Amino acid sequence: MYDFEVEKVLKWVRGSGAKFLLVQAPDGLKPYLSSLLEALERRGVTVVLSGEHSWGGCDLAFCEAKALGIKHILHVGHHGPVRFKISGFNILFIPGYAELHLDAKPLLSQLKAMKARRVGLAASIQHLRSLEDVKKKLEEKGFEVKIGGGRFPGLVIGCDYSAAIAAEVDVYVVIAGGVFHALGLSFMTDRKVLAFDPYLGRVCSAEKLRRRVLARRLSDLSEAISAEKFFILVSIKPGQNRFALALEVKRRLEKAG
Amino acid sequence: MYDFEVEKVLKWVRGSGAKFLLVQAPDGLKPYLSSLLEALERRGVTVVLSGEHSWGGCDLAFCEAKALGIKHILHVGHHGPVRFKISGFNILFIPGYAELHLDAKPLLSQLKAMKARRVGLAASIQHLRSLEDVKKKLEEKGFEVKIGGGRFPGLVIGCDYSAAIAAEVDVYVVIAGGVFHALGLSFMTDRKVLAFDPYLGRVCSAEKLRRRVLARRLSDLSEAISAEKFFILVSIKPGQNRFALALEVKRRLEKAG
Numbered sequence: 001m002y003d004f005e006v007e008k009v010l011k012w013v014r015g016s017g018a019k020f021l022l023v024q025a026p027d028g029l030k031p032y033l034s035s036l037l038e039a040l041e042r043r044g045v046t047v048v049l050s051g052e053h054s055w056g057g058c059d060l061a062f063c064e065a066k067a068l069g070i071k072h073i074l075h076v077g078h079h080g081p082v083r084f085k086i087s088g089f090n091i092l093f094i095p096g097y098a099e100l101h102l103d104a105k106p107l108l109s110q111l112k113a114m115k116a117r118r119v120g121l122a123a124s125i126q127h128l129r130s131l132e133d134v135k136k137k138l139e140e141k142g143f144e145v146k147i148g149g150g151r152f153p154g155l156v157i158g159c160d161y162s163a164a165i166a167a168e169v170d171v172y173v174v175i176a177g178g179v180f181h182a183l184g185l186s187f188m189t190d191r192k193v194l195a196f197d198p199y200l201g202r203v204c205s206a207e208k209l210r211r212r213v214l215a216r217r218l219s220d221l222s223e224a225i226s227a228e229k230f231f232i233l234v235s236i237k238p239g240q241n242r243f244a245l246a247l248e249v250k251r252r253l254e255k256a257g
Numbered sequence: 258m259y260d261f262e263v264e265k266v267l268k269w270v271r272g273s274g275a276k277f278l279l280v281q282a283p284d285g286l287k288p289y290l291s292s293l294l295e296a297l298e299r300r301g302v303t304v305v306l307s308g309e310h311s312w313g314g315c316d317l318a319f320c321e322a323k324a325l326g327i328k329h330i331l332h333v334g335h336h337g338p339v340r341f342k343i344s345g346f347n348i349l350f351i352p353g354y355a356e357l358h359l360d361a362k363p364l365l366s367q368l369k370a371m372k373a374r375r376v377g378l379a380a381s382i383q384h385l386r387s388l389e390d391v392k393k394k395l396e397e398k399g400f401e402v403k404i405g406g407g408r409f410p411g412l413v414i415g416c417d418y419s420a421a422i423a424a425e426v427d428v429y430v431v432i433a434g435g436v437f438h439a440l441g442l443s444f445m446t447d448r449k450v451l452a453f454d455p456y457l458g459r460v461c462s463a464e465k466l467r468r469r470v471l472a473r474r475l476s477d478l479s480e481a482i483s484a485e486k487f488f489i490l491v492s493i494k495p496g497q498n499r500f501a502l503a504l505e506v507k508r509r510l511e512k513a514g
Contacts, residue, residue: 046504048491063320067493068500234305236324243325247303 003097004036018072024050025076057082058239083239095125104137116171118144122164124176156181161188182206260354261293275329281307282333314339315496340496352382361394373428375401379421381433413438418445439463
């Protein structure tokens with residue numbers, strides 16, 4: 001179901017001389033890892049699978065690796081490090097591309113119903129390889145299709161949608177499990193966004209969910225305005241640790257009384 | 258409701274020159290921390306409260322402290338470090354003694370119903386200060402009461418019941434929230450164990466729960482005997498990290514085919 005690029009991983013392991021390897025993956029991918037892990041064990045590598053969640057390329061298991069004295073981390077499921085530099089560890093990122101047959105029919109009928117003509121395509125890293133295929137299918141039906149630029153054209157991640165944004169489209173289509181990435185993109189653009197879930201073969205608009213999330217955020221904000229005590233949350237994930245910013249927020253809140 | 262020994266904490270903070278302090282506490286104690294945290298902030302200490310669980314003196318938030326560059330940890334809720342040595346950090350342990358009025362009536366009637374005469378008393382660290390009071394109340398009613406020895410006489414923690422075990426008693430009474438510690442002690446002794454929950458004022462026998470837990474463990478073991486694939490779980494908590502032992506278990510399992 002996923003391409004974990006076993007040969008590439010084994011080559012990296014040989015080249016780096018890793019004897020112990022910490023493997024990290026999102027919970028949704030863990031059930032599919034066994035053949036990769038077994039291939040590693042057969043080559044004499046002792047594999048430790050992180051039991052933590054793994055939400056993104058910002059979320060590296062340095063604590064676990066340090067606690068176990070492991071220097072090599074195989075990070076599965078994301079495209080690369082996000083907002084931190086690697087030092088003291090040898091890390092390989094394997095996206096885990098999905099190997100699914102995408103049925104574009106529900107997408108086509110939805111786009112027709114919307115009278116869309118120009119479509120912007122984007123995907124989470126698992127489905128990035130499907131972009132060209134879906135593009136072709138849409139173009140065959142007369143749609144004009146654009147994929148945003150950057151190092152990974154069309155890629156959406158939780159905190160960065162710049163590689164997905166293409167000029168001059170009527171609607172964006174985000175190919176990803178669930179609606180998380182479509183929701184994120186819909187906050188970044190004033191165009192319509194459709195979530196195309198390749199696991200369920202389902203297409204739905206991010207519009208309604210965006211309105212609901214926005215309403216909740218505004219309600220939380222209006223409640224915060226009259227608050228007297230604040231908690232500031234600081235993440236210790238390597239790419240999310242913004243302790244200095246948290247201290248600045250604290251300083252400003254205190255200054256404002 | 259709890260004595261967090263604010264003066265002692267402030268003295269330690271002054272003496273150690275801490276400007277930033279990571280405070281760690283079990284989730285159940287967190288709602289009661291505010292006056293302690295506010296006292297610290299008033300003295301110019303920037304307090305970061307760990308959002309993680311904190312299950313024992315083996316469970317120190319070194320990862321979080323390291324990620325934030327904080328050298329001082331105030332660990333609330335446990336008696337001291339368990340199975341690790343402190344290095345590179347300045348740590349103060351504050352048990353968080355409960356300040357509850359204990360009504361011993363339900364305990365007395367239960368002990369009478371059991372026709373017990375000699376009682377061994379033990380408590381989790383929160384209720385350690387109640388031991389002498391309960392001892393006195395039981396002795397007034399004619400019971401013979403013993404409290405085990407050690408540095409913290411009568412203390413039970415999840416992985417060590419040695420300080421609770423007293424010779425020659427008919428029944429043990431464990432003063433603690435819930436039944437966790439009573440269950441643990443009942444696995445360590447062939448005597449009856451009563452759980453006395455001072456929050457609910459309720460007394461119940463650990464017997465039934467012990468039988469259930471034992472049955473489940475035996476069922477899990479019998480299932481494991483016929484398993485072909487094993488996961489070995491390794492904790493990275495400072496006092497629980499037994500990676501070398503896990504590797505030895507792996508080696509033996511593989512040797513056994």
